[in-house]
Amino acid sequence: xxxxxxxxxxxxxxxxxxxxxxxxxxxxxxxxxxxxxxxxxxxxxxxxxxxxxxxxxxxxxxxxxxxxxxxxxxxxxxxxxxxxxxxxxxxxxxxxxxxxxxxxxxxxxxxxxxxxxxxxxxxxxxxxxxxxxxxxxxxxxxxxxxxxxxxxxxxxxxxxxxxxxxxxxxxxxxxxxxxxxxxxxxxxxxxxxxxxxxxxxxxxxxxxxxxxxxxxxxxxxxxxxxx
Numbered sequence: 001x002x003x004x005x006x007x008x009x010x011x012x013x014x015x016x017x018x019x020x021x022x023x024x025x026x027x028x029x030x031x032x033x034x035x036x037x038x039x040x041x042x043x044x045x046x047x048x049x050x051x052x053x054x055x056x057x058x059x060x061x062x063x064x065x066x067x068x069x070x071x072x073x074x075x076x077x078x079x080x081x082x083x084x085x086x087x088x089x090x091x092x093x094x095x096x097x098x099x100x101x102x103x104x105x106x107x108x109x110x111x112x113x114x115x116x117x118x119x120x121x122x123x124x125x126x127x128x129x130x131x132x133x134x135x136x137x138x139x140x141x142x143x144x145x146x147x148x149x150x151x152x153x154x155x156x157x158x159x160x161x162x163x164x165x166x167x168x169x170x171x172x173x174x175x176x177x178x179x180x181x182x183x184x185x186x187x188x189x190x191x192x193x194x195x196x197x198x199x200x201x202x203x204x205x206x207x208x209x210x211x212x213x214x215x216x217x218x219x220x221x222x223x224x225x226x227x
Contacts, residue, residue, distance in 0.1 A: 001066060001089060001118060001120065002034075002035065002066055002068075002089075002090070002120065002143075002181060002203070003034070006034075007197060007201075007202055007203070007204070007224075007227050008034035008035050008181075008202065008203045008204070009032070009033055009034050009035070009204055009206065009210075009220055009223055009224060010033070010034065010035035010036065010037040010068055010183070010203055010204060010205045010206070011028045011033050011036065011037060011205075011206060011207065011210045011211065011216075011220075012037040012038075012039055012154065012185070012205050012206065012207035012211075013025065013036065013037065013038055013039070013059075013207075013211075014039045014050065014154045014207050015154045015155070015207030015208040015210070015211040015212060016207075016211045017211070021055075021058075021059075022058070022059075022062045024211065025059060025062055025063050025065075026062060026063065027216055028210060028211075028216050028220070029063050029064075029065055030217075031216035031217035031220050032217060032220040032221065032224065033065060033210075033220060034065065034066075035065055035066050035067075035068045035203065036059065036063060036065050036066070036067050036068065037068045037070065037185070037205045037207075038051070038055070038056060038059065038067055038068065038069045038070065038088075039051075039070050039072065040052065040069060040070060040071050040072060040073060040083075041072045041073070041151075041152065042072065042073040042074055044073070044074045045072055045073055045074045045094065045096075045097055046072045046151045046152040047152045047153075048152045048153055052079075052082075053079070053082040053083050053085070053086040054086070056069060056083060056086035056087055056088055057085075057086040057087060059087070060086065060087030066089040066090065067087055067088050067089050067090070068088075068089065068090045068092070068122075068143075068183075068203075068205075069083050069088040069090065069091050069092065070092045070122075070124065070145065070185070071083070071091060071092060071093050071094070072094060072124075072151050072152075073097065074097050075097070076091075076093040076094075076097060076098065076104060077098075077103075077104055077107055080104075080107055080108055080111050081111045081114075084108075084111040084112055084114075084115050084117070084119055085115060088119060089119065089120060090119065090120035090121075090122050090142070090143055091108050091119060091120070091121065091122060092122030092123065092124050092143060092145050092183075093105070093108075093122070093123060093124065094123075094124045094125070094126070095123055095124065095125050095129060095133060095134065095137075096125070096126060096129060101123065101137055102136075102137060102140065105121045105123065105137065105140050105141070106140070108121045109121060120142035120143055121140065121141055121142050121143070122141065122142065122143035122144065122145055122183070123137055123141050123143075123144055123145070124144070124145035124146070124147060124185075125144075125145075125146060125147065126147050126150065126151060127147055127148065127149070127150060127159050127161075127162060127165075127186075131146075131165055131168050131169040131172060132172075134169070135172065135176075138172075138173060138176065138178045138180065139176075139178060141178075141180045142180055142181065143180055143181040143182075143183055143203070144169065144180055144181070144182055144183065145183040145184075145185055145205075146162060146165055146166060146169065146182070146183070146184050146185070146201075147162075147185055147186050148162040148184050148185065148186035148187055148188070148196075149185075149186030149187050151186075154207040154208050155207070155208045155212075156186060156187055157187045158186060158187025158188065158189075158192055158196075159186070159187070162184070162186075163195060163196065163199045164199075166182065166184060166196065166199035166200050166201055167199045167200055169182060169200070170182060170199070170200030171200075181202045181203050182200055182201050182202050182203070183201065183202065183203035183204075183205060184196050184201045184203070184204060184205065185205035186205070188204050188205060188206040188209060188223075189206065189209040190209065190219060190222040190223050190226055191226075193206075193223050193226045193227055194226040194227060196227075197226070197227035204223065204227070206223065209223075
C-alpha cells in the first residue's frame with residue numbers, strides 16, 4: 001500500500017536497463033523512490049509490447065517498495081488475478097478499455113481479498129479523455145492516473161493542457177468529498193514537476209528523467225524539492 005504522509009515519486013521501469021532490472025530497481029529504491037511503476041502494454045491498446053506477470057513476480061523479490069502496475073491492455077479482466085498473485089500492490093486499468101468499468105474495479109478488490117491482501121484499485125484515462133467520464137467511478141477508486149502523454153512509449157514531452165485536467169479532477173474530487181491518489185504519468189521532469197504538484201497531483205511517474213540520469217539520487221532529490 002502507498003503511504004499518505006508525503007507526495008510520491010514513482011520511477012517507471014519502462015526506461016530502465018532490462019539487462020540489469022533488479023539492480024536498477026534496487027538503485028532507485030536506495031536513491032529515494034517511493035513506488036515502482038510497472039507499465040504493462042499489449043501491442044493492441046497501445047503500440048508497444050512490454051512485460052507480464054512473471055516480471056512483476058521477480059520484482060516483488062527484489063524490492064519492498066509498492067509495485068504500481070499500470071495495465072495498458074485491451075482485456076484486463078483476464079489477467080488481474082495473475083498480477084495480484086505476482087505481487088502487485090496497485091492495479092490500474094484504463095477507462096477506455098473496460099466495457100463494464102465498475103465490474104473490473106470490483107474484480108481487483110475481489111482478487112486481492114482472495115489472495116489475502118489489500119490491492120489498490122486504479123483507473124486511468126488518456127490525454128483526450130475528459131475527466132468528467134470518471135465521475136461515477138471515483139467513489140470506488142484508490143488511485144486515478146492521468147496520462148500526460150499518449151501511452152505507448154517513454155521519453156515523450158508533457159502535454160501542457162493536462163495541467164488543467166489535473167486541476168479539474170482535483171476540484172471535482174474535492175467538491176464530491178472523494179479521497180484517492182491523483183497520479184500523473186508522462187513527461188514528468190524536475191523542471192515541471194512543481195507545476196504538476198501545484199495543480200493537485202500526489203504521485204509522479206518518471207521514467208527517462210530518472211533512469212536516463214547518471215545520478216538517480218540527485219534527480220529524485222531535485223524532484224522532491226520541487227514538490
